[in-house]
Amino acid sequence: MRAVATIFRRELAGYFATPLAYVFIVIFLVMAGMLTFFVGNFFGRGQADLEPFFAFHPWLYLVLIPALSMRLWAEERRSGTIELFLTLPIRTTEAVAGKFLAAWCFAGIALSLTFPFWITVNILGRPDNGVIAASYLASWLMAGAMLAVGACVSAVTKNQVIAFVVTAALVFLFTAAGAPAVLGALSGWAPQWLLDASVQMSFAGHFSAITRGVVDLRDVFYFVSVMVAFLFANAILIDLEKAE
Amino acid sequence: MLEIRHLVKHFGALVAVDDVSFAVARGEVLGFLGPSGAGKSTTMKMITGFVPPSSGTSVICGYDILRAPLAAKRCIGYLLEGAPAYPDMTPAAFLEFVAHIRGFRGREAKRRIGRIVETIHIADVMHQPIEILSKGYRRRVGVAQALLHDPPVVILDEPTDGLDPNQKYEMRRIIDEMRPNKAIVISTHLLEEVEAVCSRAIIIAHGRILADATPAELARRSRRHNAVRLAAAGISEARLRAELIRLPMVAAVEAAPDGEGVSVFPRDGQDIVADLADLARAHRWPVTLLRVEQGRLDEVFREITTAAAAPAAAAA
Missing domain, CATH: 3.30.70 (Alpha-Beta Plaits)
Incomplete structure (x- = not known):
């Protein structure tokens, strides 16, 4: 556990040692704001809630989360520090957990900096703050699931661009899985179980279920199990592919 | 303290390391020699648990690297080839990270870092990012990282490669000072280094051990010995x-x-x-x-390694 905490601290500090963290946070806040106000018509719809803010998170994360996860392992492979790191007396699972938690915590920091939206909507009206809290939780869980996918992809390449593109593609599949367009394309020829599975696998589906204000344990369990599964795969891939 | 048992490593059809066995005792400095691509680095990566061997194992202070990797890794100090380190960290932050990972906290961590910084002479660069340090300083930071926990087994992959003559001298002095209490393995292709610091030398080519003797014994095999x-x-x-x-x-x-x-x-x-x-x-x-004349190690080295290459080339 101590090793996880040490790795976590080093990785988190690593984000802030370069301009990456600040660039990421600024872009995240600007994009979130623009989508909310211009595309989501935050003021025009005349409702005191953050629905237009959260609705775009899956699509915003599609671009930003792979940017966060791509360097996790690829950078260590490229610079050769992975050998230094993995010949220290730590378990591979500790290394995977420490890195992931740092990235997830960083995503949480970026997300929490959107608090002015929450304040604004409370000044303008009387929103259901329970729904907003649940939406924040959903958004953070979804970010975690996407980061786990990205960490796993990053573990098998030393090229950050490849890590970014592959992660974005995988995350897109997971996000779009339950969308009407996908279901429409599948229905008619694909078996019913595939349609059901597609709906069940959707990040966006589970995300919007929680943002409606009902924190169903099944939705939470879904995101947590995606994280555990991909991090487990991440650890196995690191053990198998240590020296490529 | 360090025992290598029948290490073998295949990469596809290529046999990178072919049944390598040796043991290193406390007080010994073993020079691990070989031409590029001979399997030196792969052997070191297997000893330190980074690359899983195809068969065989290494035992460090009684701990099998495959069965008890954490205990074995605690006994090893490892300087990687090229001494990679996190470029955006300072040596101070980097050494603190390694100290924490190795289980030293607070005052104990500070004491150990302070002592190693003094031995390795890196005090004046402690707060500069590692990426802007010169090759020599970077190498020293790598050595500091490897020796921080005072490990009984020290493995140095090309410790003086790319250093200037003064830095080389300094590195050899450090190796010489720690020699009595440790088992040390140095991989190198510099023969002068073997003569300067090693008590024993192993020559490896095409993944096989071709010679295992003291540097003086090896030199005696030279045609030039007593010429x-x-x-x-x-x-x-x-x-x-x-x-x-x-x-x-x-x-x-x-x-x-x-x-x-x-x-x-x-x-x-x-x-x-x-x-x-x-x-x-x-x-x-x-x-x-x-x-x-004393006999020249480089001649012996060439004779041994090229003689091994000839039958392999004929077979191909």
Whole structure:
């Protein structure tokens, strides 16, 4: 556990040692704001809630989360520090957990900096703050699931661009899985179980279920199990592919 | 303290390391020599648990790297080839990270970092990012990281590669100082280094151990061991050759590479300098140069490693 905490601290500090963290946070806040106000018509719809803010998170994360996860392992492979790191007396699972938690915590920091939206909507009206809290939780869980996918992809390449593109593609599949367009394309020829599975696998589906204000344990369990599964795969891939 | 048992590593059809076994005791400095691509680095990566061996294992202080990797890794200090480190960290932050990972906290971590910083002389760069440090400093930070926990087994992959002569001297001094309490393995392709710091040398090529001896023993295998350089003013090279070759203990006489006098090679490496001196005195040669050669490690190295390459090339 101590090793996880040490790795976590080093990785988190690593984000802030370069301009990456600040660039990421600024872009995240600007994009979130623009989508909310211009595309989501935050003021025009005349409702005191953050629905237009959260609705775009899956699509915003599609671009930003792979940017966060791509360097996790690829950078260590490229610079050769992975050998230094993995010949220290730590378990591979500790290394995977420490890195992931740092990235997830960083995503949480970026997300929490959107608090002015929450304040604004409370000044303008009387929103259901329970729904907003649940939406924040959903958004953070979804970010975690996407980061786990990205960490796993990053573990098998030393090229950050490849890590970014592959992660974005995988995350897109997971996000779009339950969308009407996908279901429409599948229905008619694909078996019913595939349609059901597609709906069940959707990040966006589970995300919007929680943002409606009902924190169903099944939705939470879904995101947590995606994280555990991909991090487990991440650890196995690191053990198998240590020296490529 | 360090025992390598029948390590084998295949990469696809290529056999990178082929049944390598050896042991290193406390107080020994083992030079691990070989041409590029001989399997040196792969062997070190297997010893330190980074690369899983195809078969065989290594045992560090009684801990099998495959069965008890954490305990084994705690006993090893490892300087990687090129000494990679996190470029955006400072040596201070980096060493603190390694100290924490190795289980040292608070005052104990500070004490250990302070001591190693003093031994390795990196105090003046402690707060600069590692990426802007010179090669020499970067290497030293790598050594500091490897020795922080005072490990009984130290593995250094090319510790002086790319260092200037002063830095090399300094690195050898550090190795020499820690030698009594540790088992040390140094991989290198610099033969002068082996002569300077190693108590034993292993030569490896094509993944196999070809020689395992002290540097002096290896040098004795050289054709040049006990050869004598002889030059005399006004006596032609042809004349010297003609007289010298008659001696029963002389195997061959060759023109010296720098053109001054001749090199006289003895039969079976025997000591011939006294006989040559007698001969010169008998002929009243005005001798200007008479020197016994020690045998050159680089020649032995080339003989051993190229002899191993020949049958392999023939088979292919």
